[in-house]
Amino acid sequence: xxxxxxxxxxxGLLTAVFDSFFRHQQSVQLLxxxxxxxxxxxxPHLVVSDSEKASRVWKGLEKHLxxxxxxxxxxxxxxxxxxxxxxxxxxxxxxxxxxxxxSNYLSLERNASDPDVxxxxxSCRRVLHEQLRMxxxxxxxxxxxxxYLAVVSPDHNVLPLITGHFRDRFNDQPWLIFDAKRHYGxxxxxxxxxDVTFEDEASLPFDLRDGKLDADVLSxxxxxxxxxxxxxxxxxxxxxxxxxKKQLSDMPRRYWKYMTEKxxxxxxxxxx
Numbered sequence: 001x002x003x004x005x006x007x008x009x010x011x012g013l014l015t016a017v018f019d020s021f022f023r024h025q026q027s028v029q030l031l032x033x034x035x036x037x038x039x040x041x042x043x044p045h046l047v048v049s050d051s052e053k054a055s056r057v058w059k060g061l062e063k064h065l066x067x068x069x070x071x072x073x074x075x076x077x078x079x080x081x082x083x084x085x086x087x088x089x090x091x092x093x094x095x096x097x098x099x100x101x102x103s104n105y106l107s108l109e110r111n112a113s114d115p116d117v118x119x120x121x122x123s124c125r126r127v128l129h130e131q132l133r134m135x136x137x138x139x140x141x142x143x144x145x146x147x148y149l150a151v152v153s154p155d156h157n158v159l160p161l162i163t164g165h166f167r168d169r170f171n172d173q174p175w176l177i178f179d180a181k182r183h184y185g186x187x188x189x190x191x192x193x194x195d196v197t198f199e200d201e202a203s204l205p206f207d208l209r210d211g212k213l214d215a216d217v218l219s220x221x222x223x224x225x226x227x228x229x230x231x232x233x234x235x236x237x238x239x240x241x242x243x244x245k246k247q248l249s250d251m252p253r254r255y256w257k258y259m260t261e262k263x264x265x266x267x268x269x270x271x272x
Contacts, residue, residue: 002028030089
């Protein structure tokens with residue numbers, strides 16, 4: 001088996017597919033740069049990401065897969081799961097190696113009995129579940145300049161999947177959704193959505209640990225609204241029906257630190 005090393009980008013993976021066909025190598029173990037090589041492996045092939053090669057592979061996939069099949073690939077990639085690399089590579093190679101009518105390609109992408117297809121589908125499903133939870137659990141705070149801020153830290157890279165939802169829902173106000181885990185976000189100015197990063201995160205007017213805006217930039221009314229929301233959240237709780245296990249299933253603890261109703265109204269200033 002030939003070992004391929006790539007840079008853990010989607011372009012790199014598609015380039016690896018191109019190289020495997022160009023080099024006529026059927027059996028390939030795909031690893032990221034820095035991963036331990038298997039014992040007695042031949043000299044690994046270093047995949048150099050090439051946008052032109054990747055584009056050619058993608059155009060080939062567009063001819064053989066449905067829209068859902070293509071979407072399954074791109075969404076599963078947002079999982080950032082290292083265990084996805086090999087099954088996704090195998091799945092794409094199988095698409096091109098099947099000399100069959102288009103209907104058979106469609107049956108391949110829906111074939112849950114194929115371990116590679118199943119792995120890609122499950123990864124895609126986890127990402128879609130995460131993006132749904134982000135839509136439910138994101139909490140905004142209003143700054144004095146009118147911008148609404150939400151800090152998140154999802155398991156998967158779902159920000160590209162949810163910005164359209166918030167652009168449509170809050171199209172009359174500027175907002176910033178920032179991923180503290182991946183150190184980037186999306187800003188909407190009332191017209192367009194752009195991706196943003198910050199060189200000096202230590203000087204940001206909000207705390208990445210809990211997403212809270214500093215008191216000196218928080219809107220005067222926002223603290224009141226947050227306190228009212230906490231009061232309402234507690235008031236509607238029926239203590240006799242509290243089910244901690246069900247609550248944790250519906251609202252995992254990892255989301256709590258960024259949710260207004262799950263953290264108190266303590267001093268909002270950063271520690272020196």
